[in-house]
Amino acid sequence: MNLAQFSANKEVTFIILLIIGLLVFATLLFFIWGKLKPKANLIELKLRTKSWWTMATVFILAIVINPIISYFAFGLLSFMALREISTISKNVRDVDRRVMIWCYIAIPIQFMLAYNGCFNLFVIFIPVVMFIFISFMLVIRGETTEIGRSMSVIPTQLMLTVFSLSHLAFLLSLPPIAGFNAGGRGLLLFVVFITEINDVFQFTWGKLLGRHAIIPKISPNKTWEGFIGGVLTTTVLGYFLRFLTPFSEVESLVVSFVIACAGFVGDVVVSAVKRDIGLKDTGTLIPGHGGILDRIDSLAITSVVFFHIVYNLYYS
Amino acid sequence: MRGILLFVIYQVFMRNFLRILVGVKYINVAELNKHAQFILVANHNSHIDTMALMSALSYSQIKKTHPVAAGDYFGSSPLKSFITRLFTNALLIQRSKNAEGQNPIQAMSASLVKGDSLILFPEGSRGEPQKMQQFKKGVGLLLKKHPNIAYIPVYMTGMGRILPKGERLLIPFDSYVVFGEASYSQTDDTEAIVKEIEEKIIALGVAFQKSKFE
Numbered sequence: 001m002n003l004a005q006f007s008a009n010k011e012v013t014f015i016i017l018l019i020i021g022l023l024v025f026a027t028l029l030f031f032i033w034g035k036l037k038p039k040a041n042l043i044e045l046k047l048r049t050k051s052w053w054t055m056a057t058v059f060i061l062a063i064v065i066n067p068i069i070s071y072f073a074f075g076l077l078s079f080m081a082l083r084e085i086s087t088i089s090k091n092v093r094d095v096d097r098r099v100m101i102w103c104y105i106a107i108p109i110q111f112m113l114a115y116n117g118c119f120n121l122f123v124i125f126i127p128v129v130m131f132i133f134i135s136f137m138l139v140i141r142g143e144t145t146e147i148g149r150s151m152s153v154i155p156t157q158l159m160l161t162v163f164s165l166s167h168l169a170f171l172l173s174l175p176p177i178a179g180f181n182a183g184g185r186g187l188l189l190f191v192v193f194i195t196e197i198n199d200v201f202q203f204t205w206g207k208l209l210g211r212h213a214i215i216p217k218i219s220p221n222k223t224w225e226g227f228i229g230g231v232l233t234t235t236v237l238g239y240f241l242r243f244l245t246p247f248s249e250v251e252s253l254v255v256s257f258v259i260a261c262a263g264f265v266g267d268v269v270v271s272a273v274k275r276d277i278g279l280k281d282t283g284t285l286i287p288g289h290g291g292i293l294d295r296i297d298s299l300a301i302t303s304v305v306f307f308h309i310v311y312n313l314y315y316s
Numbered sequence: 317m318r319g320i321l322l323f324v325i326y327q328v329f330m331r332n333f334l335r336i337l338v339g340v341k342y343i344n345v346a347e348l349n350k351h352a353q354f355i356l357v358a359n360h361n362s363h364i365d366t367m368a369l370m371s372a373l374s375y376s377q378i379k380k381t382h383p384v385a386a387g388d389y390f391g392s393s394p395l396k397s398f399i400t401r402l403f404t405n406a407l408l409i410q411r412s413k414n415a416e417g418q419n420p421i422q423a424m425s426a427s428l429v430k431g432d433s434l435i436l437f438p439e440g441s442r443g444e445p446q447k448m449q450q451f452k453k454g455v456g457l458l459l460k461k462h463p464n465i466a467y468i469p470v471y472m473t474g475m476g477r478i479l480p481k482g483e484r485l486l487i488p489f490d491s492y493v494v495f496g497e498a499s500y501s502q503t504d505d506t507e508a509i510v511k512e513i514e515e516k517i518i519a520l521g522v523a524f525q526k527s528k529f530e
Contacts, residue, residue: 076336079488083339087474087490097477100487279528 081161117173186244205229234260266301319379331371360437361476382407456506469496471520
């Protein structure tokens with residue numbers, strides 16, 4: 001899509017301007033807040049906003065300039081996420097080191113399938129083909145002590161990073177739907193924006209009203225107030241952003257609600273993995289956000305859920 | 317000419333390869349640029365260690381920085397020795413005590429007198445992955461001779477998984493190079509200097525792990 005086409009696509013232009021506007025707002029808010037109340041501890045919030053600028057810029061550029069860049073960007077993102085999760089995981093034995101190479105080889109294959117739109121192969125490649133293949137490769141290594149643990153951990157890592165993010169790329173390969181302008185790009189922007197803003201909403205409501213922890217052992221910051229407030233706000237926002245999708249009014253409400261809940265699920269699943277290892281953040285790549293996994297934790301679940309909702313509603 | 321070659325290998329190719337594909341991350345790398353001449357002292361787990369440290373250097377530093385390597389391993393044949401020296405700018409020394417020829421400390425000292433910097437791995441060999449071995453006293457002898465040259469302790473973790481000893485297949489893992497504050501040796505006692513450096517590297521490791529784990 002060149003720039004002329006881009007500006008012709010009003011829906012996509014609008015959401016991109018909205019994202020930039022929100023970031024400008026957040027930056028100004030924390031700047032003024034910091035000036036008015038110098039004592040307030042805003043370092044983390046400021047770092048987060050700064051990171052959002054970088055991530056949003058990369059994401060928007062990848063989407064606007066050329067769709068092929070998006071496939072590479074999501075491929076690289078899932079590669080780095082897989083590297084991160086395989087580094088922090090203490091459950092995998094030293095002899096399994098070499099098996100990881102097959103997981104990395106699976107990344108370009110999975111994204112090629114997404115690019116070519118081979119739906120049937122795409123959905124089974126990691127959960128079925130790689131699942132069997134990795135188990136077999138582990139057996140070939142010849143060390144059976146605790147092999148069952150490796151057989152479950154390694155495919156799960158692949159599912160949480162590569163399989164989930166490749167669904168975002170596949171959205172761009174979906175054929176056009178009659179009477180719907182924004183296309184795969186609109187769907188992609190919708191799910192990523194709704195997921196990330198849902199994180200922000202749940203975080204904000206939790207900070208403002210949070211009293212009752214949902215799962216105190218795993219995530220003390222996740223409260224009922226934050227969860228309910230976040231889900232409701234996200235659902236309302238999703239209703240107003242439905243112009244990015246082919247959804248009817250009711251569909252947009254239901255889908256946003258489901259994404260908001262799925263985002264929470266992804267968040268606590270990755271949190272639980274971190275608790276198991278005793279880790280604060282999964283990495284240091286994104287300042288204020290921990291690692292890549294900390295940012296894509298909710299996306300790891302919402303991308304798959306959203307993709308299959310769209311696919312079942314409009315393509316089957 | 318050699319400077320350009322090293323620049324292309326490390327600043328252009330190796331640094332990006334290590335950061336993007338392998339997953340090496342640098343912490344407090346700015347410490348390196350504060351000093352014209354230094355001795356980098358690091359723990360050692362993998363061949364990646366040398367590559368990672370060389371990639372952290374700037375163009376003007378890389379020409380004048382030599383990783384100190386075992387001559388009996390990397391210089392076992394004239395060809396191997398030539399390749400090691402060309403591609404890593406290494407200073408090859410003899411590890412065994414009864415070796416004929418130059419004293420290893422003298423060779424390193426001569427290079428410092430010329431104004432060059434050194435990269436030292438006082439553990440000697442890479443050892444078992446992710447385990448630190450007792451430091452050898454060479455670094456203490458060297459710093460005792462050159463108390464005016466700053467040493468920078470470096471803690472590295474994760475390299476032992478990327479390419480452990482005896483492995484040929486490189487697998488990406490997140491790994492970290494943590495630079496400590498530069499300092500000068502305070503005493504004349506060789507063993508005390510070695511111990512001080514060893515403790516500093518261990519402390520860097522502890523502080524780093526603490527920042528990651530609750």
